[in-house]
Amino acid sequence: MKTRIAGTGHFLPKNVVTNDDLSKIMDTSDEWISSRTGIRERRLATEETTASMSAEAAKLALADAGVSAQDIDLIIVATVSADHMTPSTACEVQAAIGADHAVAFDVNAACSGFLFALQIADMYIKQGVYKNALIIGAETLSKIMDWNDRSTCVLFGDGAGAAVVCPAQDDNQGLASITLGSDGAKGMVLAGINRSNNNPYVKTDIGPHYIHMDGQEVYKFAVTTVPASIEKVLDEAGLTSEDIKYFVLHQANIRILQSVSKRLKVSMDKFPISLDHCGNMSAASVPVLLDEVNRKGMLEKGDKIVLAGFGGGLTWGACVVEW
Ligand code: COA
Numbered sequence: 410m411k412t413r414i415a416g417t418g419h420f421l422p423k424n425v426v427t428n429d430d431l432s433k434i435m436d437t438s439d440e441w442i443s444s445r446t447g448i449r450e451r452r453l454a455t456e457e458t459t460a461s462m463s464a465e466a467a468k469l470a471l472a473d474a475g476v477s478a479q480d481i482d483l484i485i486v487a488t489v490s491a492d493h494m495t496p497s498t499a500c501e502v503q504a505a506i507g508a509d510h511a512v513a514f515d516v517n518a519a520c521s522g523f524l525f526a527l528q529i530a531d532m533y534i535k536q537g538v539y540k541n542a543l544i545i546g547a548e549t550l551s552k553i554m555d556w557n558d559r560s561t562c563v564l565f566g567d568g569a570g571a572a573v574v575c576p577a578q579d580d581n582q583g584l585a586s587i588t589l590g591s592d593g594a595k596g597m598v599l600a601g602i603n604r605s606n607n608n609p610y611v612k613t614d615i616g617p618h619y620i621h622m623d624g625q626e627v628y629k630f631a632v633t634t635v636p637a638s639i640e641k642v643l644d645e646a647g648l649t650s651e652d653i654k655y656f657v658l659h660q661a662n663i664r665i666l667q668s669v670s671k672r673l674k675v676s677m678d679k680f681p682i683s684l685d686h687c688g689n690m691s692a693a694s695v696p697v698l699l700d701e702v703n704r705k706g707m708l709e710k711g712d713k714i715v716l717a718g719f720g721g722g723l724t725w726g727a728c729v730v731e732w
Contacts, residue, residue: 411583412531412574414730415476417700418469419570420462421687422454428563435559442563447663451566451688453551458492462569463547464505466696470543471506473703474573478506481573482539484513485529487522487546487692489601489721490553491515498547508543519599520659520720521589522546522692523570524728527716528587530574545571546692553601555619564661565620566688570696581711586645587728588638598626599721631665631719636672638727639715646729650675652713653729655702659718660684660694681707691720708732 427450428439443449454462463486471478486498493501499513518525523546530542547569554562577583599622605613635658643649650673658666660683670677683698690697695718702708710732717727 410535411577411580412534413577413583414572415575416470416474416573417571417696417703418466418473419568419697419700420465421568422452422457424453424455425450426453431563437559437563446564447684448564448688449685452568454549454567459488459490459547459549460492460498460501460505463498463502463545466569466571467502467506467543467545470571470573476541476573478508479510480541481508481511481543483530483533483542484508484511485526485542485544486515487518487526488515488548489517489519489691490548490550502545518724519722520691520694521718521724521726523695524716524718524726525589527728528589531584534574534576541573541575543571543573545569546696548691548693550691553618553620560624561620561622564689566690568687568690568693568697570693570700572696582731585729585731586642588641589726590638592723595723598623599723628665630723631661632668634725635669635717635719638725639673639717642727642729648713648729653679653715654712655714656680657695657699657702657714657716659720660687660698661689
């Protein structure tokens, strides 16, 4: 028995911030940002929170799947920017949507988080422990950005995407293969820093928590690891890239996507893009893009798509899904 994606949804903050808007508050330009990344604008939260965006995305995914909140057994939110250390974002979503019977927890695998949540849900469903799961990738990265670091803060945006997953009706549908990976030894090339020990026995001058990144190292990691992980899941599913309708990849940088398309010898037409209007939303990027593709009517039953994420940890993940 396979696990299928039965419905999707996404929610973005209403505040649109263009590259020109950023150039008014820091030393940058639309030319620098768009030529190196493909990003033209992003949404930055004002009153929206990681939990509120997750709940709105979840409601849309439930409606798309035709499943009620009362039917949800499991909620997993992938995030590195939860509003609280506890309760988890997943518990907040449970309360907000009234999923009274669900077990709820968060996972932290940065930009690969949605893939990690999908595999966890898949294992619970295949074991028969839970039936209907809500998996969400959500971030309010703007609150953990260093707004004095122009090389990093211009790249990211806020948002949430969700999917309902449940047992497939037949074996020609659902998750065909999935791989995850981690390389903690390289963790500090993309890190959310500043949570040092601080208690009566050790005093730390704690500054703000923020994201620090060695962009070129992350780029090198992405352009080698992503094609390799995609080739692995294609191989495991007994497919080639020609069988795949769309490659729904984490939206970090257009140059990374172009490099992956070249290495896989696949046209960029098969790579849907949301980074131009969303920026990099870490765990939210893959499910937001998946929902955009779904809502545009670009997917039909039987289509095979690849989802892939990569980022902080370092972590990565890829899967083949038959729609
Ligand atoms: N606006 C204008 N100038 C900027 C800038 C900005 N927002 N940010 C940095 N610069 C300047 C730097 O100060 C530096 O200037 P200097 O050469 O005078 O010191 C110069 O631009 C660096 O430019 P360049 O060498 O062309 O940068 P790059 O080609 O390495 O591109 C990234 C930088 C971040 C766009 C690129 O490394 C990247 O996309 N990496 C992947 C990052 C990523 O996607 N991370 C998330 C993965 S989940």
